[in-house]
Amino acid sequence: MRDVAVIGIGCTKFGEKWESSFRDIFVEAGTLALEDAQLSGEKIDAMYVGNMSAGRFIGQEHIGALIADYAGMATRHIPSTRVEAACASGGLAFRQAVIAVASGMEDIVVAAGVEKMTDVGSDESTDTLTGAADREWEGFMGATFPGLYAMIANDYIHKYGMTREQLAQVAVKNHYNGARNPIAQFPNEITLDTVMKSTMVAEPLRLFDCSPVTDGAAAVIVAPLDRAKEFTDTPIKVLATAQASDSIALHDRRDISTLDATVAAGQRAFKMAHLTNKDINMVEVHDCFSIAEICAIEDLGFCKKGTAGKFTADGETALGGKIPVNTSGGLKACGHPVGATGIKQVYEIVQQLRGDAGKRQVENAKIGMTHNVGGTGATVAVHILGRV
Amino acid sequence: MRDVAVIGIGCTKFGEKWESSFRDIFVEAGTLALEDAQLSGEKIDAMYVGNMSAGRFIGQEHIGALIADYAGMATRHIPSTRVEAACASGGLAFRQAVIAVASGMEDIVVAAGVEKMTDVGSDESTDTLTGAADREWEGFMGATFPGLYAMIANDYIHKYGMTREQLAQVAVKNHYNGARNPIAQFPNEITLDTVMKSTMVAEPLRLFDCSPVTDGAAAVIVAPLDRAKEFTDTPIKVLATAQASDSIALHDRRDISTLDATVAAGQRAFKMAHLTNKDINMVEVHDCFSIAEICAIEDLGFCKKGTAGKFTADGETALGGKIPVNTSGGLKACGHPVGATGIKQVYEIVQQLRGDAGKRQVENAKIGMTHNVGGTGATVAVHILGRV
Numbered sequence: 085m086r087d088v089a090v091i092g093i094g095c096t097k098f099g100e101k102w103e104s105s106f107r108d109i110f111v112e113a114g115t116l117a118l119e120d121a122q123l124s125g126e127k128i129d130a131m132y133v134g135n136m137s138a139g140r141f142i143g144q145e146h147i148g149a150l151i152a153d154y155a156g157m158a159t160r161h162i163p164s165t166r167v168e169a170a171c172a173s174g175g176l177a178f179r180q181a182v183i184a185v186a187s188g189m190e191d192i193v194v195a196a197g198v199e200k201m202t203d204v205g206s207d208e209s210t211d212t213l214t215g216a217a218d219r220e221w222e223g224f225m226g227a228t229f230p231g232l233y234a235m236i237a238n239d240y241i242h243k244y245g246m247t248r249e250q251l252a253q254v255a256v257k258n259h260y261n262g263a264r265n266p267i268a269q270f271p272n273e274i275t276l277d278t279v280m281k282s283t284m285v286a287e288p289l290r291l292f293d294c295s296p297v298t299d300g301a302a303a304v305i306v307a308p309l310d311r312a313k314e315f316t317d318t319p320i321k322v323l324a325t326a327q328a329s330d331s332i333a334l335h336d337r338r339d340i341s342t343l344d345a346t347v348a349a350g351q352r353a354f355k356m357a358h359l360t361n362k363d364i365n366m367v368e369v370h371d372c373f374s375i376a377e378i379c380a381i382e383d384l385g386f387c388k389k390g391t392a393g394k395f396t397a398d399g400e401t402a403l404g405g406k407i408p409v410n411t412s413g414g415l416k417a418c419g420h421p422v423g424a425t426g427i428k429q430v431y432e433i434v435q436q437l438r439g440d441a442g443k444r445q446v447e448n449a450k451i452g453m454t455h456n457v458g459g460t461g462a463t464v465a466v467h468i469l470g471r472v
Numbered sequence: 473m474r475d476v477a478v479i480g481i482g483c484t485k486f487g488e489k490w491e492s493s494f495r496d497i498f499v500e501a502g503t504l505a506l507e508d509a510q511l512s513g514e515k516i517d518a519m520y521v522g523n524m525s526a527g528r529f530i531g532q533e534h535i536g537a538l539i540a541d542y543a544g545m546a547t548r549h550i551p552s553t554r555v556e557a558a559c560a561s562g563g564l565a566f567r568q569a570v571i572a573v574a575s576g577m578e579d580i581v582v583a584a585g586v587e588k589m590t591d592v593g594s595d596e597s598t599d600t601l602t603g604a605a606d607r608e609w610e611g612f613m614g615a616t617f618p619g620l621y622a623m624i625a626n627d628y629i630h631k632y633g634m635t636r637e638q639l640a641q642v643a644v645k646n647h648y649n650g651a652r653n654p655i656a657q658f659p660n661e662i663t664l665d666t667v668m669k670s671t672m673v674a675e676p677l678r679l680f681d682c683s684p685v686t687d688g689a690a691a692v693i694v695a696p697l698d699r700a701k702e703f704t705d706t707p708i709k710v711l712a713t714a715q716a717s718d719s720i721a722l723h724d725r726r727d728i729s730t731l732d733a734t735v736a737a738g739q740r741a742f743k744m745a746h747l748t749n750k751d752i753n754m755v756e757v758h759d760c761f762s763i764a765e766i767c768a769i770e771d772l773g774f775c776k777k778g779t780a781g782k783f784t785a786d787g788e789t790a791l792g793g794k795i796p797v798n799t800s801g802g803l804k805a806c807g808h809p810v811g812a813t814g815i816k817q818v819y820e821i822v823q824q825l826r827g828d829a830g831k832r833q834v835e836n837a838k839i840g841m842t843h844n845v846g847g848t849g850a851t852v853a854v855h856i857l858g859r860v
Contacts, residue, residue, distance in 0.1 A: 085575055085576050085577065105608075107608075136533055137527050137533050139525050139527040139528050139600070139603050140527050140528060142607065143599075143602075143603055143607045143611065144603050144607040144608075145524055145525050145556060145558055145600075145603035145604055146556070146557060146558040146603065146604045146605075146720060146846055146847050146850060146851065147556070148556070148557050148564075148717065148851060149557065149558075149717045149718070149720050149846060149847065149850035149851045150606070150720045150850075152717040153717070153718075153719045153720045153721075153724070153850065157717065158717055158718050158719045158720075158724075158850075161716035161717055161718060161732060161733055161736035161737075162716070162717060163715035163716065163717065164717045164851070165555060165557060165564050165568070165715070166555065166556045166557060167553060167554070167555060167556075168533060168534070168535070168536070168554045168555075168556055169534060169536050169537065169553060169554060170533055170534040170537075176536075176553050180553070180568065183571060183572060183575050183577050184571060186575055186577070187473055187571050187574055187575030187576075187577075188473050188575075189473065189571050189574070189575070211531075212527070212533075214531075215527050215531055215532050215533035215534065216533055216534045217534075218538070219530065219531045219532040220493075220495075220532075223531065327551035327553070328549035328550070328551065329536065329537045329540040329541070329545065329546055329549055329550060329551065329552045330537070330541075330546050330549060331541045331546045332534060332537050332538045332541045332546075333541075336541070336546075344549060345549055348549035349549075458534055458537060459534050459537065462534060462537035462538075462541065462546075463534065463536060463537045463552070
């Protein structure tokens with residue numbers, strides 16, 4: 085297989101984009117990525133797009149063709165493929181693009197992610213998102229995503245004795261980072277009090293433990309590493325791509341508060357890259373809820389099981405800490421347009437590795453990781469990227 | 473890239489499967505494919521599944537993980553990815569599986585397709601299928617799929633003077649073949665009269681010009697060609713995989729009654745396989761409506777533009793004709809569970825190439841082709857398979 089590099093990145097501002105349609109936002113992200121790579125669209129050989137549920141959010145399937153068309157690629161009839169794995173759709177789209185280039189099948193490939201979530205009401209979006217869980221055994225029984233992650237949180241707190249204040253520090257840290265990210269949906273700092281006094285959503289999770297409903301799109305362009313210098317002075321090499329699955333229903337897992345798919349995908353990624361977690365300078369993890377970040381950093385090996393609450397409260401995951409986590413602001417503060425999140429994670433890590441992350445720059449960043457979760461952990465995609 | 477072969481195939485009977493759930497039918501197809509390859513599930517490295525709209529048909533997204541789980545693969549945490557391109561979802565899932573093996577990323581990969589369409593009423597299924605077209609410029613204006621294909625038919629008849637009777641012969645021939653296929657939804661022969669006197673759906677298309685709403689699942693297993701003999705005495709080599717896109721809306725096309733994406737994907741496939749249409753012994757084309765088969769066999773080069781009506785009426789696409797088309801019965805008689813269709817086409821061609829097609833066997837079949845369309849031609853996947 086050939087080595088693959090990221091040569092261009094683009095992302096819309098995340099938020100409630102009442103003024104834009106689904107089509108508008110992915111064209112915006114794609115155009116930004118092309119501009120970044122100083123490429124014209126004619127050079128693109130194929131596209132992969134991550135999208136969870138445009139069928140229910142906007143009544144539109146066939147998203148690959150739609151994107152190719154509105155990006156001006158239809159007349160050249162390039163292959164364009166939608167990939168879906170709930171909130172991990174973006175991560176899997178990136179992986180398919182990497183495989184397509186690594187295989188030699190394609191040269192210049194766009195990996196995009198897009199979700200327009202605010203065209204339906206909150207009842208409908210909550211139910212649509214439940215489609216990421218087990219509809220028959222969870223959804224029909226009344227479980228929503230905050231409810232399922234609350235079960236994870238309760239199990240975790242029961243087993244490891246994390247305090248509610250430690251858990252809240254995840255959100256405080258992510259808002260601090262988001263306040264330094266121009267694309268963030270909520271670019272404002274918060275305090276421990278903001279979290280602790282916010283509305284209860286599903287005990288013990290409060291409003292500020294939960295990522296928001298978001299519109300947004302992101303795109304990155306990948307190419308063979310040996311051609312990357314044609315397009316950019318700062319190609320970012322894809323050191324590993326890994327993906328793992330687990331039971332769709334939470335109650336079928338070996339351990340409710342360990343995401344075995346995260347463990348498996350993380351180990352595969354480290355093996356593929358010949359690296360360990362000590363080599364990673366910063367990581368974007370899937371903090372759809374604060375407890376998800378706690379589990380993720382343990383299951384990826386950045387701290388011992390049961391210690392992530394203290395690790396976070398001690399500032400080890402903050403900018404300047406041992407392992408900065410979610411410098412973008414994460415899903416919590418940057419926003420979570422589900423299909424776009426996995427690509428936005430790559431967008432953030434590439435900015436860090438290029439030294440372009442501004443006020444949230446990690447010093448001397450050489451190697452970064454992304455971790456994208458579908459559902460409560462039934463799909464996990466992990467990527468490792470590095471400076472060349 | 474490595475050569476890839478199909479080593480196992482399985483398919484449910486197609487039909488209105490009131491007694492079975494979405495989960496039941498893909499497990500049935502997957503189990504049949506594993507048995508066919510004499511494989512245990514432990515040997516599977518990854519899965520790709522084509523599905524158009526489980527989000528709307530059964531309220532369930534995250535189909536890749538669901539399938540891996542119910543197929544017993546969750547505990548090994550294998551990658552499992554859903555691919556969507558409307559009615560071409562199955563064809564694209566097969567293509568991704570082929571690329572994954574060709575790249576060296578994976579060894580033994582399942583490509584599956586599944587759709588459970590009868591759990592919603594016909595209004596809802598018609599609207600869901602409209603999500604394969606341009607929702608904003610076609611769906612919201614009242615266009616349904618029969619309406620869009622009727623426009624193609626009217627344009628074609630206006631340009632080339634095909635008779636209504638010639639068009640009807642597509643359905644008569646496909647029902648003849650379907651009557652010889654044990655998995656067909658409608659295994660009954662019909663006459664010209666059956667078509668000509670059936671209910672008008674969208675002028676000039678009548679009920680028997682239209683493929684049905686179907687439940688069904690199909691699965692095939694691919695492996696590196698050099699390992700195929702471990703599993704089967706009759707590996708079938710994947711000689712080409714090609715995919716093309718076009719505008720999502722019909723009115724944006726260069727020519728309403730030529731599917732340029734079929735032309736492009738066909739040419740790419742022939743080039744990749746170093747073959748021409750004269751080398752193909754039989755082809756499964758996407759006859760979602762009778763007119764679609766007429767366009768397909770022309771756009772793939774099996775007869776000249778404007779002549780497919782006569783070509784069909786003359787029996788050249790029947791068993792024993794110049795180029796047998798849709799020996800399975802096609803979407804019309806075998807049925808059209810949208811996400812499964814592209815995989816069922818591969819299933820049929822593999823049966824033909826193995827010499828296992830019974831009463832519908834094409835004599836001395838050495839090379840076959842599949843042609844899978846999304847929407848009105850916004851995505852097309854073409855594959856060429858051959859005996860080793």
